[in-house]
Structure formats: structure tokens, C-alpha cells
Amino acid sequence: MAFEGLTSKLSEVFKKLTSRGKLSEQDVKAAMREVKMALLEADVNFLVVKKFIKTVSERAVGSEILESLTPGQQVIKVVNEELTNLMGSTVSKLTVASAPPSVYMLVGLQGAGKTTMAGKLAGYLKKQGKNPLLCACDIYRPAAIQQLKVLGEKLEIPVFEEGQKDAVKTALHGVQYAKDNGHDAVLLDTAGRLHIDTELMDELKRMKKAVDPHEILLVVDSMTGQDAVNVAQSFHDTLEISGVILTKLDGDTRGGAALSVKAVTGQPIKFAGVGEKLTDIEPFYPERMASRILGM
Amino acid sequence: SYYREIDDEFYEELEEILVYADVGVATTGEIIERLRARVDQEKLGDTAKIREYLSEILMGMVGTDGELELPSPSIILVVGVNGVGKTTAIGKMAHYYKSEGRKVMLGAADTFRAAASEQLTIWSERAGVPIVKHGEGADPAAVVFDAISSAKARGCDLLICDTAGRLHNKKNLMEELKKIGRVVDREYGGAHREVFLVLDATTGQNAIAQAKIFKEAVNVTGIILTKLDGTAKGGVVIAVKNELNVPVRFIGVGEGMEDLQVFDPKAFVEALLQEKA
Numbered sequence A: 001m002a003f004e005g006l007t008s009k010l011s012e013v014f015k016k017l018t019s020r021g022k023l024s025e026q027d028v029k030a031a032m033r034e035v036k037m038a039l040l041e042a043d044v045n046f047l048v049v050k051k052f053i054k055t056v057s058e059r060a061v062g063s064e065i066l067e068s069l070t071p072g073q074q075v076i077k078v079v080n081e082e083l084t085n086l087m088g089s090t091v092s093k094l095t096v097a098s099a100p101p102s103v104y105m106l107v108g109l110q111g112a113g114k115t116t117m118a119g120k121l122a123g124y125l126k127k128q129g130k131n132p133l134l135c136a137c138d139i140y141r142p143a144a145i146q147q148l149k150v151l152g153e154k155l156e157i158p159v160f161e162e163g164q165k166d167a168v169k170t171a172l173h174g175v176q177y178a179k180d181n182g183h184d185a186v187l188l189d190t191a192g193r194l195h196i197d198t199e200l201m202d203e204l205k206r207m208k209k210a211v212d213p214h215e216i217l218l219v220v221d222s223m224t225g226q227d228a229v230n231v232a233q234s235f236h237d238t239l240e241i242s243g244v245i246l247t248k249l250d251g252d253t254r255g256g257a258a259l260s261v262k263a264v265t266g267q268p269i270k271f272a273g274v275g276e277k278l279t280d281i282e283p284f285y286p287e288r289m290a291s292r293i294l295g296m
Numbered sequence B: 001s002y003y004r005e006i007d008d009e010f011y012e013e014l015e016e017i018l019v020y021a022d023v024g025v026a027t028t029g030e031i032i033e034r035l036r037a038r039v040d041q042e043k044l045g046d047t048a049k050i051r052e053y054l055s056e057i058l059m060g061m062v063g064t065d066g067e068l069e070l071p072s073p074s075i076i077l078v079v080g081v082n083g084v085g086k087t088t089a090i091g092k093m094a095h096y097y098k099s100e101g102r103k104v105m106l107g108a109a110d111t112f113r114a115a116a117s118e119q120l121t122i123w124s125e126r127a128g129v130p131i132v133k134h135g136e137g138a139d140p141a142a143v144v145f146d147a148i149s150s151a152k153a154r155g156c157d158l159l160i161c162d163t164a165g166r167l168h169n170k171k172n173l174m175e176e177l178k179k180i181g182r183v184v185d186r187e188y189g190g191a192h193r194e195v196f197l198v199l200d201a202t203t204g205q206n207a208i209a210q211a212k213i214f215k216e217a218v219n220v221t222g223i224i225l226t227k228l229d230g231t232a233k234g235g236v237v238i239a240v241k242n243e244l245n246v247p248v249r250f251i252g253v254g255e256g257m258e259d260l261q262v263f264d265p266k267a268f269v270e271a272l273l274q275e276k277a
């Protein structure tokens, strides 16, 4: 990528400094300009960037960063630490209902990767010895049900569907079917929708009320730009999501959306989609993501 | 009007609008520099006028192309990363060109994604146009080969081929796309050829890398910008156009068959500069 590493940019900034000792406000400002650019280049939302820069600046001003031989590295260390903090410092897991089945509802914008992720999660749970059920609640997209069925066949995991009639009823009946047939986990694949589509957002609200899902997971395309905050905010306001899943991280995007989404919802990023195959799922590692966003 | 100092804060606000619209920091910097130069030169102090100039600069960057001409016969290959809206855009274009009285055919060369050809088949039924498809896992180049033969045999005006979503950093998948391109060269040399790259308006700066690499691989000739019915502005196409000079041809504004519009630079720029409510 044409992107010049933040490390080298920062060392440029610090080369120009003559005095050594505590970092002045001016020094920090110059360095933070580079950090700000890097984060914006990485698609972190600019309001999130502003807030972040303020936090890091406060920590950096007056610190002994310049005593070090490589002040640029030191600033990056601080930035990296704060980024990792913001993103949650541990790997988060799926939580399990005390009384099975655990119901997981996947929601998000069109084309984010929900259906694929429903398949991946079902496969992941099966590998852990669970007996999952896939439930086709996307009654709108052409061939969405068929898509989930193909995935179910590949995974040898059953798919519950009731055609394109009623998404909420399908979910309700799917959960009942799971109870009746000894499935301990249900993955609800929902239709992609815009966060500003009140009618479809209301459908999700009704689905949540009907099945009381154990987790509501917002699936987010890692290539998303500035709009990620609006999307995450709306979905969270409407549904109180319990976690985020980031998809398509096998690409070369820097993935600043991860930071934006985490910052506005406060909910952990639980998994990463890293390919089109059903086994291409990984736990989400916050510190790796921090480095990736910084382009390192 | 009177002269007054246009300060850094004013420019910063404009900068934020552009960055917020996903124009990207580099291109935003370039735009603001050009704006500043013009404002300084003309000693402008009227903020409304300055905003007008900004619109002009943006429009100059994003849309100075002639209309898209599709002589008969033509073929459109539709390419892009996963989930951006390729298949849907094809359904909409089929409807659009059929309504213009053209004989349209679809080729289902996404043989990879689960139920991709079923999805395109539904669109072909909605639009009322024929489709050529093979089974899942078939060679996509072979589908394109068959679709071309069929389009020739039926005397179609326009063949539109779907392809599987692929991330531009997957070398083997980009090679597969080149192979499809070679089949078109060889089998349909007499047809006018367009390659449309579909970009999702919610995508950030990665769209630039997508456009670069897809252009290198299959000589992209136009862009379809989808999902502009959301709150994302799609400003990254300005950077894409600026760097690669590929015209934006259509925009997607919904999931219905009619939700396709010919790209209108003025409307696009106006929407982009509209501040958040």
C-alpha cells in the first residue's frame, strides 16, 4: 500500500525537535497530527478520532517521552495502548444461555456477511460439541433462504424455514422447533437492512421481543467508512446489541470501522470473518486490530 | 458583498464535511488547497460563494464524462468485492435496458457463492430476460463462453455477466477474472465491452485499492455506486475518479428493480455537502 508507515512519519516529526526533556504541547500537537491522519486514512470516524486524540494528548503532554532515544516509538506505544484499551483488551467469547437453546440473532446492513457468518458460527458451535440449528429469517432477499440451505447442507446442520411469509414468526417457530428437537443453539439469519429503515428495524425489535435472544450480534463489514458510527448507533439504540462481528478481514482494509463501532456501542467485537469458506472464522484479537489500524 | 477574513476554522469545517463523506484526507487536502488558492486569488469573503466554488471543484473532479453509449451488440462484465451489490445491480440494469427496448441477456458467472445463480435467476424473471447458467462450482469462464454463444445466436443487444465477489488482494481470484476477460476478447471481439466495478457507498478508503487493482486486472471502464439510499455519502468515488479517471455510470438507491439511477454529478455533490441533520 502507498500508505507511509506511521512510525516513519512520527520519527520525521521528532527529528525536527531540538530540545530534549518533557514533551511540550507543541511537540505533542505535531505528533498527533500524524496520528490523526493515520486514523482517518484507516477509516476511523472523525468524531471518534477527535476524542481519541484528546485522550492521548493529555496522556502525552508533560510525559518523559522525549527522554527516550526513539520518541516516535514511544508515542506509538502510547497510541497503541490507548487503541487496544478502547477496543477491549481481552478476547470475548459467545455467552451461553443457562436454559438451552441459546439464541443468537445476527443483524446488520445489506451484504455485510450475516448469512455466511450464521453458517460459520453454526459450524464453530458444532465443532464444540453443540447441536445448532440455522433459522432462515430473511424473507426478502432473492434466494436468501436457498443460500442458507446450501450452507446448512455443507455443514450438515439443519435449516429451519417457513418460506417468505413472516420473519418474526419464523424466528419464533424456529426456536420452538429447536426446543422440541434438542438443539441447544439457534442462529437467526436476518435480512440486511438500512439502519434508517424504520419499518425493517421495527421487525427486528419485534423479533427480539418474540424470541428474547441470548445475544444480538451486529455484523459489520470491515471495509466500512465513516458511516459505521451511524449504523452501529442506530442498531444499538434499537436493539441493544451484545456484540459485534467484523467480516472480510482477509482483505487489505485497515479496518478503522472496528474502532468506531466499539467506541459508539461499547460492546465487544467477538469474532472476525477472514474468508468465504465456512471455516474462515477467528476470535477477535483487539491488540492485533490496533496495530492493523495504525498500519503496522 | 464585503471582504472578510476566511479563517482556518472555516476551512476546517469544510474539511470535516468532506472527510465525514469518506472523501479521504489526501483528496480532501487537495480539494481544500485548490479552493483556498481560488479564494485567495479572488479575495473572496462570501462564504456562500466559497461553498459554490467547492461544489464546482467537486463536480469537476467526479463528473466530466460523456454519456454512456452501448452500441449493439455490447457486453457488460460486472465485478467487485463481496457483497457490494453486483447481482442486484445487474437485475436493475437488465430492467433498465429492457425498458429502453433492448434485447438483454444475463450470464450467471458467479458459480461460487451459495445460491448465487438462483439469486440472479430470480432477477432475470423479474426483469423478464433470459439467463445462461451452469451448476455451482462450474468454471465461470465457461459460463461466459456459453452466454456469449447464446447471445450471438439470439441476436441480443446486450449481455450482462455477473461474477463472484472477490477481494482484490486475492491473486488467484483476480487471475480467474482475467481469464474471463480473455474469453470475452476472443469470443466477442466484435462487441462493445464495458467492465463495471461496483462500489458500496458505505465503503471507506479501501475502495481506492479496490478500484486500482480491479482496473489493472480487467480494465474497468465504469463504476456503479450502490447503497446511496443509506446515510453514507460515497465520497470515496471522488478520490477514485481523481486517481483513476474511471467514470461513475449508475447509482443504486435501494433493493427494488427501479432503484437504479444514471449518475448525476450535481445531485451527488449536493447530497455529499449536505450536513448531517
Ligand SMILES: Nc1nc2c(ncn2[C@@H]2O[C@H](COP(=O)(O)OP(=O)(O)OP(=O)(O)O)[C@@H](O)[C@H]2O)c(=O)[nH]1
Binding pocket: A108, A109, A110, A111, A112, A113, A114, A115, A116, A117, A138, A141, A144, A190, A191, A192, A193, A247, A248, A249, A250, A251, A272, A273, A274, A275, A276, A280, B082, B083, B113, B165, B167
Ligand atoms: N472475503 C470474505 N468474504 C466474505 C466474508 N464473509 C462474507 N463474505 C462474502 O460476502 C458476501 C456477502 O455475504 P452474505 O453472507 O451473503 O452477506 P449478508 O449480510 O447475509 O447479505 P444480505 O443478506 O444480502 O444482507 C458473500 O459473497 C460472502 O461470500 C469474509 O469474511 N471474507
Ligand SMILES: Nc1nc2c(ncn2[C@@H]2O[C@H](COP(=O)(O)OP(=O)(O)OP(=O)(O)O)[C@@H](O)[C@H]2O)c(=O)[nH]1
Binding pocket: A110, A111, A141, A192, A194, B080, B081, B082, B083, B084, B085, B086, B087, B088, B089, B110, B113, B116, B163, B164, B165, B166, B198, B226, B227, B228, B229, B230, B251, B252, B253, B254, B255, B259
Ligand atoms: N439499500 C440497498 N441495498 C442494496 C443496494 N444494492 C444491493 N443491495 C443489497 O445488498 C445486498 C448484497 O447485494 P448483492 O447484489 O447480492 O451483492 P453482490 O455484490 O452480488 O454480492 P456477492 O455476489 O456475494 O459478492 C443484498 O441484500 C441487496 O439487496 C442498494 O442500492 N441499496
Ligand SMILES: [K+]
Binding pocket: A110, A111, A112, A221, B082, B083, B084, B200, B202
Ligand atoms: K458491504
Ligand SMILES: [Mg+2]
Binding pocket: A114, A115, A116, A138, A141, A144, A189, A190, A191, A192
Ligand atoms: Mg443474508
Ligand SMILES: [Mg+2]
Binding pocket: B086, B087, B088, B110, B116, B162, B163, B164, B165
Ligand atoms: Mg452476487
